[in-house]
Amino acid sequence: QNNSINLVNWSGNEKIDDYIYERQLKIKDLNDVVFEWIPYNQFNEIEKTGINGSITVYTAMWKNGPLCKKHITSKNYTRDSNKEVALKCLHNLQSPIEFVINEAKKYSTKNDNFLVLYGISQNPDTNDYILVFNWTSGNEKIDDYIYERQLKIKSHNDVVFEWIPYNQFNEIEKTGENGSITVYSAIWKNGPLYKKYGSSENYTRDSYKNVALKCLHNLQGPIEFVINEAKKYSTKNDNFLVLYGISQNPDTNNYILVQNNSINLVNWSGNEKIDDYIYERQLKIKGHNDVQCGKMVLYAKSIVQVKIIQEI
Structure with a gap:
């Protein structure tokens, strides 16, 4: 079933390439992710979106995009070009190869999952490894x-x-x-x-x-x-x-x-306890019937009175 997948890119690291190859051997149907090594020069419009310890997250456009089959009857894979992805960059690691492989193993191998890992990449300037997702917060x-x-x-x-x-x-x-x-x-x-x-x-x-x-x-x-x-x-x-x-x-x-x-x-009162209470009241609103003009006016008036008493 893998004859129609023509992957020419590899990491150059034997452990990572063996892991990618093992993942590809397990592909059985169109819902299985074609996990691959993705060259860093495939990414455009890279923008930092968050940081968490030894992880920095970027958004990017993947020029070629992931491999996929549109229909169960399709013989060959095609690419979903110019795909917006999240790059989870792993830096300052003592054992980066083992870490990136163990991280990759945590994620589903199915395309219909909400969180999809497409593959691994590497920044040639820093040598940091990167996990390429459809989205991630980094935490x-x-x-x-x-x-x-x-x-x-x-x-x-x-x-x-x-x-x-x-x-x-x-x-x-x-x-x-x-x-x-x-x-x-x-x-x-x-x-x-x-x-x-x-x-x-x-x-x-x-x-x-x-x-x-x-x-x-x-x-x-x-x-x-x-x-x-x-x-x-x-x-x-x-x-x-x-x-x-x-x-x-x-x-x-x-x-x-x-x-x-x-x-x-x-507008807020400036008093954290009062503002927190107002916010909690807002969270309990289920529909427009929960907000009645008379009650809202009396409620607002009582808050103003509390503030006046505080100032006195």
């Missing part, structure tokens, strides 16, 4: 959480929770600040994945989506904090507050929660 705990969320998708109303590269955001403007949280509005170029009600077609993207970026900074345990924050949100698209995914600012390394902009609140 195993965050990737595992996103993967778990994606496995729970059952219907069109379930949010396709994902890792969102920071370079996907344009027109970023600060709209509010509360302690260790700064909120920005932005345009998400690709936009969230969705499937129309009753449709059996593939997911499409709601491009150039206006979103809110909730930037978390000065945290002692940022990984655990961002995951715990994400767990507070509903997993349904018809909820008032929808969390689309997680991102990271590569300049500050701060993690970001990316949510819909259905509540555009730019």
